[in-house]
Amino acid sequence: MSVITEVAPQHWQSACSALLDQKMRFLGLYASHAEGALALRAMFHEQAEPVALVPGERRDGDGERCRVRPFAEVLCEPDSGYRPGCSSSPFRVLTCSSAEGSFGSIVHRVPAAVWDEREAHDLYGVELKGHEPMRALVAHPAALNDWTVPVTGQGTNQVVVGPIHAGVIESGHFRFHAVGERILNLDLRLFYKHRGLERAAQGASLERAIKIIQRACATDAVSNSLAYAQACEELLGLWPTKALALQRTLLVELERLYSHLNDIGAICAGIGFAPGAMAFSSMKERALRVNHALSGHRYLFDTIAVGHATRLASEKAEAAAEELEALRSDAMRAWREVLFNASVQNRLKGTGTLPRKIAQRLGAVGPAARGSGLKLDARTFSARLCYEGFVPLLPEDPTGDVASRMAARAAELPATFDMLKELLEHVAHPPALLAGTEETAPCSPIGVGVVEGPRGQSVCAVESDGETIERVHLRSGSYANWPSLAYCTAGNLLGDFPLINKSFELCYACVDR
Amino acid sequence: MSSQDLRALVGLAIALVGGAILSPLLPGLIQTLKARLQGRVGPSIFQPYRELRRLWGKSVVSPQSTTILYRLAPSVSAAALLCAVAVVPVMAGEGSFPLGHDALVLLGLLALSRFALAVASWDTGSGFSLMSASRDLTFSVFVEALILIDITLAALPVHSTDLSAMVAGTAGISGWGGPVRWCALGAFFLVVVAETGRQPVDNPDTHLELTMIHEGPLLEYAGRDLAMLQWSSAARHWVILALAAEIFLPHAAGPLESLVCLVIWLVVLCAGLALAETWQAKMRLLMVPRLLVVGSVLAVTGVVTFYMGARL
Numbered sequence: 001m002s003v004i005t006e007v008a009p010q011h012w013q014s015a016c017s018a019l020l021d022q023k024m025r026f027l028g029l030y031a032s033h034a035e036g037a038l039a040l041r042a043m044f045h046e047q048a049e050p051v052a053l054v055p056g057e058r059r060d061g062d063g064e065r066c067r068v069r070p071f072a073e074v075l076c077e078p079d080s081g082y083r084p085g086c087s088s089s090p091f092r093v094l095t096c097s098s099a100e101g102s103f104g105s106i107v108h109r110v111p112a113a114v115w116d117e118r119e120a121h122d123l124y125g126v127e128l129k130g131h132e133p134m135r136a137l138v139a140h141p142a143a144l145n146d147w148t149v150p151v152t153g154q155g156t157n158q159v160v161v162g163p164i165h166a167g168v169i170e171s172g173h174f175r176f177h178a179v180g181e182r183i184l185n186l187d188l189r190l191f192y193k194h195r196g197l198e199r200a201a202q203g204a205s206l207e208r209a210i211k212i213i214q215r216a217c218a219t220d221a222v223s224n225s226l227a228y229a230q231a232c233e234e235l236l237g238l239w240p241t242k243a244l245a246l247q248r249t250l251l252v253e254l255e256r257l258y259s260h261l262n263d264i265g266a267i268c269a270g271i272g273f274a275p276g277a278m279a280f281s282s283m284k285e286r287a288l289r290v291n292h293a294l295s296g297h298r299y300l301f302d303t304i305a306v307g308h309a310t311r312l313a314s315e316k317a318e319a320a321a322e323e324l325e326a327l328r329s330d331a332m333r334a335w336r337e338v339l340f341n342a343s344v345q346n347r348l349k350g351t352g353t354l355p356r357k358i359a360q361r362l363g364a365v366g367p368a369a370r371g372s373g374l375k376l377d378a379r380t381f382s383a384r385l386c387y388e389g390f391v392p393l394l395p396e397d398p399t400g401d402v403a404s405r406m407a408a409r410a411a412e413l414p415a416t417f418d419m420l421k422e423l424l425e426h427v428a429h430p431p432a433l434l435a436g437t438e439e440t441a442p443c444s445p446i447g448v449g450v451v452e453g454p455r456g457q458s459v460c461a462v463e464s465d466g467e468t469i470e471r472v473h474l475r476s477g478s479y480a481n482w483p484s485l486a487y488c489t490a491g492n493l494l495g496d497f498p499l500i501n502k503s504f505e506l507c508y509a510c511v512d513r
Numbered sequence: 514m515s516s517q518d519l520r521a522l523v524g525l526a527i528a529l530v531g532g533a534i535l536s537p538l539l540p541g542l543i544q545t546l547k548a549r550l551q552g553r554v555g556p557s558i559f560q561p562y563r564e565l566r567r568l569w570g571k572s573v574v575s576p577q578s579t580t581i582l583y584r585l586a587p588s589v590s591a592a593a594l595l596c597a598v599a600v601v602p603v604m605a606g607e608g609s610f611p612l613g614h615d616a617l618v619l620l621g622l623l624a625l626s627r628f629a630l631a632v633a634s635w636d637t638g639s640g641f642s643l644m645s646a647s648r649d650l651t652f653s654v655f656v657e658a659l660i661l662i663d664i665t666l667a668a669l670p671v672h673s674t675d676l677s678a679m680v681a682g683t684a685g686i687s688g689w690g691g692p693v694r695w696c697a698l699g700a701f702f703l704v705v706v707a708e709t710g711r712q713p714v715d716n717p718d719t720h721l722e723l724t725m726i727h728e729g730p731l732l733e734y735a736g737r738d739l740a741m742l743q744w745s746s747a748a749r750h751w752v753i754l755a756l757a758a759e760i761f762l763p764h765a766a767g768p769l770e771s772l773v774c775l776v777i778w779l780v781v782l783c784a785g786l787a788l789a790e791t792w793q794a795k796m797r798l799l800m801v802p803r804l805l806v807v808g809s810v811l812a813v814t815g816v817v818t819f820y821m822g823a824r825l
Contacts, residue, residue, distance in 0.1 A: 159640050159644065159723075160640060161722060161723065165722070166720045166721070166722050166732075167720040167721065181798060181799065268794075270721070271794040271795050272712055272716035272718070272719060272790075272794055272795035273793075273794040273795075274547070274551050274718070274790075274791060275550070275551050275552075275791055275792070278551045278552055278553060279552070282552075341792070341794065343713060343792075343793045343794040343796070344794045346794075346796075346797070347794050347795070347796075347797060493797070493798055493799065494644070494723050495723055495724045495797075495798040496797070496798075497723050498721040498723055498724055
């Protein structure tokens with residue numbers, strides 16, 4: 001269970017700084033109501049090794065393909081069962097409550113918290129001293145000065161895109177300041193489809209709330225709901241059996257597979273390279289059909305439950321493994337076609353560059369972070385899943401541009417295929433219940449779950465008495481990456497923005513929640 | 514009526530039938546071939562006709578803030594293209610009719626169509642239309658220079674800017690031994706790609722507002738206006754591809770033989786465009802002028818070679 005530390009409002013900033021000084025990594029921040037007062041919670045986790053790669057450093061495990069411990073070996077071990085104590089949890093939660101709802105901002109120490117603080121301000125009315133100017137994020141004020149960065153100068157003009165687009169695209173409003181074709185600054189306005197899911201889950205049972213959390217977004221359904229389930233299990237003091245961990249690992253990797261295939265295809269579509277787009281979208285469709293055969297749902301809905309497994313069609317596992325084997329060779333061939341097409345690479349190289357330092361500062365996660373050379377992957381500390389020995393896979397040349405974000409996904413595909421092939425051999429095991437305690441008394445008031453989804457880590461925090469939800473907070477990989485996207489758009493051409501956008505392929509829905 | 518006049522009438526009739534009625538087959542053919550190359554079934558080559566019929570039956574909707582400039586643009590563009598279709602000769606040895614076949618008139622008509630759309634985008638005040646129109650006009654500086662030099666290259670041997678004279682002058686295979694014709698052909702390929710709005714210059718399939726060039730000014734139009742603009746785009750394909758086939762590619766001297774050549778070259782050119790569009794991604798926007806300058810340099814090289822050849 002995670003270590004929860006209560007601090008006084010005047011020590012909030014120094015306590016956060018102290019954790020960061022201990023090489024803790026910021027996971028997210030949210031506001032909550034606690035006994036008539038407003039509370040802020042910040043989540044951190046211990047990182048085992050520095051995430052930034054020294055230029056020229058040889059990566060360990062180069063040349064290997066599958067880096068995780070063999071699953072057969074994992075299954076042979078006896079279940080360790082309930083793990084009491086907090087020594088095994090890598091998470092730290094700082095909480096702080098104040099009757100006036102006034103706190104010091106930590107955004108200068110943790111720039112990655114900028115959206116979190118703006119959201120806490122807009123939704124909970126938290127006052128964050130030192131966060132200047134506090135621009136609106138969830139709220140949509142009419143005055144431009146209230147939410148955009150002012151840009152002045154000769155020949156600057158504004159180009160406004162959305163929230164209604166010419167294609168089938170979610171609602172998002174982009175306001176570019178540009179000189180001719182060159183973008184100076186991008187202001188984002190999302191939250192058009194804010195459904196208040198977190199609020200809707202309050203008061204619901206732990207079992208029911210997973211439905212609400214899962215519906216934040218379809219393409220991250222598994223990673224979001226698994227982060228939630230893990231948070232609940234941590235709160236309840238449960239630990240998954242090996243068989244359950246294997247099944248969940250399988251589901252996360254299935255989600256990653258179709259998502260990466262889709263994202264590579266989307267980048268091809270963004271530059272009008274139709275053969276690549278067609279090949280990868282047809283492969284995505286095949287992956288979705290595998291999902292459907294195994295779980296009964298193309299986007300793997302309702303496959304994660306709190307405290308127990310769901311049934312997977314184990315009789316289809318063999319056929320699925322065969323299909324994935326065929327898919328693998330097709331995907332690798334299509335990837336080579338994309339890689340060796342000069343006109344494609346010409347468009348991708350040097351477009352939308354996110355430097356490593358900025359990625360680290362803004363808290364980029366997932367393929368976006370790895371494309372910028374950050375050795376960052378929540379799978380390295382996912383003790384509740386089967387990723388023992390996992391090493392983050394980085395592209396050959398992590399320069400942080402569109403090409404390397406695309407290569408980061410392609411680099412993960414072989415490992416995902418390897419893992420899926422092996423995992424499917426074990427899906428035949430009967431659905432397993434959680435090993436653990438009989439008692440359902442909560443071990444801790446706040447549980448945290450982190451899962452590496454296709455777009456980066458999904459972080460979920462659950463506050464509960466063990467029966468009903470008091471507060472749940474979901475911070476998906478997309479949420480973490482939007483500020484990085486806005487940053488690396490500046491300096492590029494207007495016509496390249498759709499491409500840069502697609503190289504992140506961020507989800508609007510799980511940000512809007 | 515003399516046989517010369519009769520020939521002129523027949524030529525005009527064929528040009529109008531081809532340019533006005535059959536031209537939607539060209540983008541249709543490109544779309545179908547592209548779909549096949551990408552492993553899709555794709556629409557039939559008659560799909561543009563269905564589109565035109567559907568749009569023609571719909572009423573016109575105009576933005577409130579627009580003026581007569583906006584409403585006239587589709588008609589002006591379509592009329593300019595219709596005249597352009599008449600100006601491009603389709604048969605060798607065709608007599609001249611009152612409008613003539615002057616190459617500069619053709620360039621003027623193409624520019625008029627572009628100008629009408631740019632003015633209409635300015636009239637709507639829509640950001641994307643304006644942005645696309647501005648890109649189109651920027652590129653047109655390079656494209657028009659390129660066409661002009663290239664046409665000059667074809668006009669030099671016959672000492673006339675009359676297109677039918679050029680068709681007659683370039684017929685046969687005698688000129689292909691020297692570098693001049695090859696330079697002219699190479700340069701005109703870039704004209705074809707740029708003027709038809711195909712990849713790598715523009716992506717006709719895109720729905721991304723920020724990347725549009727030729728699609729942008731069409732964004733606000735609907736119904737019959739849009740039908741006229743889509744027809745204009747198809748007619749533009751005809752004009753440019755017919756010009757390529759009749760002047761810049763090898764063709765026969767006789768009237769019937771040259772017609773057969775025209776049909777064959779149109780199909781081959783469409784296939785070539787489909788192929789290029791499949792294997793090339795869209796180019797970075799600011800690289801397009803460079804590509805077009807390469808074409809101009811090629812055409813100028815042709816002109817220089819022509820004069821050097823004449824002196825030697």
